[in-house]
Amino acid sequence: MPVPSSSNAVSPNASMPAGDFVLVLDCPDRPGIVHAVSAFLLEHGGNILESQQFGDVDTGRFFMRIDFVTAGPTLVEQLRADFVEIAARFQMRYELWDAEAPYRTLIMVSKHLHCLNDLLFRHSTGALQIDIPVVVSNHPDAEALVRSYGLDFAHVPVTPETKPAAEAELLRLVKEHDVDLVVLARYMQVLSDDLCRELSGRAINIHHSFLPSFKGAKPYHQAYDRGVKLVGATAHYVTGDLDEGPIIEQDVIRVDHNHTREQLVAAGRDVEAQVLSRAVRWHSESRVLLNGHRTVVFR
């Protein structure tokens, strides 16, 4: 559960204003977890705005997300330091960060721009808690759209020969811009295992089918040939196993025998854009916790 790099930034108003924070954790399930966490918040003047939890009976793990405010001056670093003892006692994985800190998000795209366009518009209206330092593409097609939003664009062509150098350039941009999240908004190149390991848990892809059906580069053609009555989209974390990463969000739309291949593609576009934008919003609000090869989503 990576935290936004900007959450480490001490609030500009050095007088340490009251804060809004989010705590996410998972640990072996046992009695007393909620009691210990709520006592910690009380001791630190915290008031809970939203709390969600889930116990997975199969894995025996407990998951929790708490959004809380503090009346008095509070530094996130102090909260993190004070929480270490509880985390150790319950063997927790946890993150605690400033709830308003934007996720620094690098978006990747190829030639289909509808998901990128949706993300850029939602970002421009403040509907997504992200900063977008750069958009990267293996084609020049998206440049005009990206620059129309006043954002930076990097054209990084990919051929089988240049793929290692292209991926090295992507990682250089990730590090240069202190990126918290990489979004594959219809980026049509398969990322290498090494790159997937570097971006583990912080790269989200939109696949244009209702997984596990129709994996690969041309799912709508497969769907048409199969004669399906629903087409959909799946947002998932990117792993080395193509289209197999932990699923964050899915949705479908009804189609029928009248739909041509092209009309299936058109029907699916809106579903793809909405599913990806929801997944990016939930990840940027730390509402998505990894649970093995699955996810817990506190919507």
Ligand SMILES: Nc1nc2c(c(=O)[nH]1)N[C@@H](CN(C=O)c1ccc(C(=O)N[C@@H](CCC(=O)O)C(=O)O)cc1)CN2
């Ligand atoms: N390591 C991963 N990389 C990528 C994933 C993933 O799940 N793991 N998802 C894809 C997106 N995608 C389906 O959602 C997808 C994209 C591309 C291909 C593919 O076969 N691409 C060919 C080239 C196609 C072209 O040039 O147009 C290839 O890379 O040889 C399959 C699935 C993004 N990356």
